[in-house]
Amino acid sequence: DRDSAADYWAAHWELPSVGMGFQMFHRLDDFTEADLRALLTRLDILPRYHDQLISIAYNTYTRVDARRMYAAGVLTANEVYQSYLNQGYDAEKARKLADFAVADAGASDRELTKADILNGYRDGLLSLAEARDMLVGIRYSEEAAIYLLARIDAQRAQKLVDAEVRVIRDLYLNGDLTETEAQTELTVLGLQARQIELLIQEWTIDRDGKVKRPSRATLERLYKTGAITQTEFTTTLDAIGYQDKYIDWYVLNISLERQV
Structure with a gap:
């Protein structure tokens, strides 16, 4: 008859597993507890276990x-x-x-503060895992702890890059690196093209502005031999940072030496 045919046809259906049933129960608003119980029945799960199975369908506190x-x-x-x-x-x-x-x-x-933990990690006293666990222990979420520690890693990496940039700058200013070589070194550090361009421009201005002047001893020799005038002697001493009273002393000393 019709009912027997329907039952025979239904017997060939493949039902979702218990695990799939729990997934539907968790994710689908229209899949109710009654639907889950009906699925358990069709899967031939003994009714006495239905309540216990449904009770473990929910996550526990961590x-x-x-x-x-x-x-x-x-x-x-x-x-x-x-x-x-x-x-x-x-x-x-x-x-x-x-x-x-x-x-x-x-x-x-007695808990460590966030600053204590971050400073310990920054100074290398704590490993990444130790610092993360300690931050979680003072009620930071794991995501927040990872972010705070990642910032320190980024700052540490940037500090190293800045130190490398200073070395390249000194080499460029002293003429030990050409402009092309300096650009290559900066590129290796990961700097962007615009950053490199601005740095080279700044360093070139600094390099061109570095005017080497003779020392005081050299100036005294030049003045004594008549290679430079007294005005040139005093003006150059002033340019390299000597105060007027000291300049007057040096001029007087040379004058006295000439009289001997």
């Missing part, structure tokens, strides 16, 4: 969640203990973890 929620006063100590049991820990481990959460929350005045 270990860090439970600790933070206790510190915030959202969970009691017993609820923290039950949370660890729900996560699969045996009674002994769950109790110890719960005791730790309680002790940790009570020791907030």
